[in-house]
Amino acid sequence: xxxxxxxxxxxxxxxxxxxxxxxxxxxxxxxxxxxxxxxxxxxxxxxxxxxxxxxxxxxxxxxxxxxxxxxxxxxxxxxxxxxxxxxxxxxxxxxxxxxxxxxxxxxxxxxxxxxxxxxxxxxxxxxxxxxxxxxxxxxxxxxxxxxxxxxxxxxxxxxxxxxxxxxxxxxxxxxxxxxxxxxxxxxxxxxxxxxxxxxxxxxxxxxxxxxxxxxxxxxxxxxxxxxxxxxxxxxxxxxxxxxxxxxxxxxxxxxxxxxxxxxxxxxxxxxxxxxxxxxxxxxxxxxxxxxxxxxxxxxxxxxxxxxxxxxxxxxxxxxxxxxxxxxx
Ligand code: NAX
Numbered sequence: 001x002x003x004x005x006x007x008x009x010x011x012x013x014x015x016x017x018x019x020x021x022x023x024x025x026x027x028x029x030x031x032x033x034x035x036x037x038x039x040x041x042x043x044x045x046x047x048x049x050x051x052x053x054x055x056x057x058x059x060x061x062x063x064x065x066x067x068x069x070x071x072x073x074x075x076x077x078x079x080x081x082x083x084x085x086x087x088x089x090x091x092x093x094x095x096x097x098x099x100x101x102x103x104x105x106x107x108x109x110x111x112x113x114x115x116x117x118x119x120x121x122x123x124x125x126x127x128x129x130x131x132x133x134x135x136x137x138x139x140x141x142x143x144x145x146x147x148x149x150x151x152x153x154x155x156x157x158x159x160x161x162x163x164x165x166x167x168x169x170x171x172x173x174x175x176x177x178x179x180x181x182x183x184x185x186x187x188x189x190x191x192x193x194x195x196x197x198x199x200x201x202x203x204x205x206x207x208x209x210x211x212x213x214x215x216x217x218x219x220x221x222x223x224x225x226x227x228x229x230x231x232x233x234x235x236x237x238x239x240x241x242x243x244x245x246x247x248x249x250x251x252x253x254x255x256x257x258x259x260x261x262x263x264x265x266x267x268x269x270x271x272x273x274x275x276x277x278x279x280x281x282x283x284x285x286x287x288x289x290x291x292x293x294x295x296x297x298x299x300x301x302x303x304x305x306x307x308x309x310x311x312x313x314x315x316x317x318x319x320x321x322x323x324x325x326x327x328x
Contacts, residue, residue: 004035004068006123008083010076010114011090012040013051015238016131019245020087021055025064028249029085030256037069041079041090049074076117083122085252088114088142091132101322104134108323111138115145124149127255127291130156131248135189136267136281137319143269143281144327151279152293155255156267158193158283160240160247161185165195165225172221173210175202183207184285184296185265186305187312188319191226193283194308199299259288266293274301274309280316 007024011017017040023029024036040056042048052072059070073079080086092106111130118126126149130139135156143154162185170177179202186194197217200207211217224231232240254264263285270276273284273295285296301309 002034004037005030005084006037006039006082008039008041008080008086008122010041010079010086010088011132012072013042013048013055014090015241016089016244016248018055019242020089020248021059022062022064023245023249025059025062025067025070027066029253031253032066035066035068037071038067039071039073039079039081039083041073041076043090044074076114077121080114080117080126081121083118083126085256086118086122086126086128087131087248087252088128088138089131089248091138104137104319104322105326107132107134107138108141108326111141112145112326115142118142119146119148122149125291126153127252128154129248129252129255130154130267131244133189134319136283136316137323139267139281140269140279140320141323141327143279151269154269154281155251156189156281156283157244157248157251158185158187158189158265158267159251160244161189161193161195161225161228161283162265163243163247163250164228165197165221168221168224169197169200169202169207169211172216173202173207179203180207182263182285183265184263185225185283186309187283188316189267189283190312190315191230192312192315193226194305194312195222195225196305197221198302198305199285254288255293256291258290259286261287263287263296268293268295271295273297274299276309276313277317280313280320282313282316 042052094103139154139156182199197207266286267281267283270280270282272278276282286293
């Protein structure tokens with residue numbers, strides 16, 4: 001039997017946590033033959049810790065065959081100990097009257113502390129996925145706070161945006177999602193992201209040609225995907241949780257187990273590809289083999305796409321500028 005892998009999850013008593021933990025313990029993340037140990041972090045607050053205990057009681061009650069252990073933590077230094085995978089879901093939500101700048105700073109503090117803890121105690125091969133918003137900038141902060149870990153270990157979640165785009169396209173052309181390949185979402189996990197189906201194929205045929213409607217692209221598709229999070233809040237009264245958890249599972253599973261040559265979208269530190277400044281955590285099309293992602297190279301960027309990429313990059317650089325003073 002395989003040795004168990006340690007999966008740390010922050011914000012474990014939150015909404016996304018409640019959709020995520022049971023699937024990890026069920027083997028959806030790392031495979032149906034891979035035992036897991038869950039190391040769950042919540043804030044020290046008594047209510048949060050009590051809620052976390054309750055979630056663990058339910059996990060226990062599932063008697064998952066692959067679950068080799070589950071522990072509750074309020075200190076990242078113990079939660080991240082020897083972690084092979086770290087899902088950083090917990091973040092400070094925007095409170096009433098809170099400016100964007102305050103939100104960035106509150107989260108910068110959290111992700112500085114967590115980056116340092118990962119640096120100190122996690123596995124040297126830890127795969128980190130940041131879900132908590134602003135996800136790209138939080139991932140950047142954690143990465144910069146962990147100088148002893150490879151920068152490539154830090155990623156941000158664009159997969160929900162990718163999956164949203166995939167589902168919209170499948171519906172538009174009346175094809176199953178599984179028939180569609182070579183889709184990506186460039187940039188920041190925010191409404192400025194750029195979902196791009198110019199290279200996509202469905203059963204090997206061009207999706208762009210099948211849709212053949214630039215007005216639909218600009219006026220329907222891009223805003224629908226970009227504002228999907230807000231549409232879910234409007235409809236459900238709370239933000240997307242199960243779909244976010246599902247996307248986190250997809251992201252890490254593909255990172256660990258590979259994509260067989262297929263494209264997926266990951267927010268990763270740029271290596272300078274496509275003119276994106278080095279280390280910017282940016283949504284790129286990638287393929288994954290042997291646990292290593294590679295940016296799909298050589299794609300043509302037309303004028304419209306360049307404009308969209310510049311816009312989402314500008315936002316990311318502004319976010320980075322806003323937290324620069326906290327990074328030492
Ligand atoms: P909830 O507010 O339900 O849960 C968050 C949990 O994190 C809370 O239980 C809180 O106590 C905990 N927490 C806060 N600070 C912490 C810290 N320093 N250490 C450990 N735990 C901490 O939010 P939920 O709906 O689960 O969403 C979590 C995050 O995901 C939010 O930041 C949200 O904006 C973000 N999202 C990101 C998405 C993406 O695609 N990247 C999509 C979904 C989601 O909106």
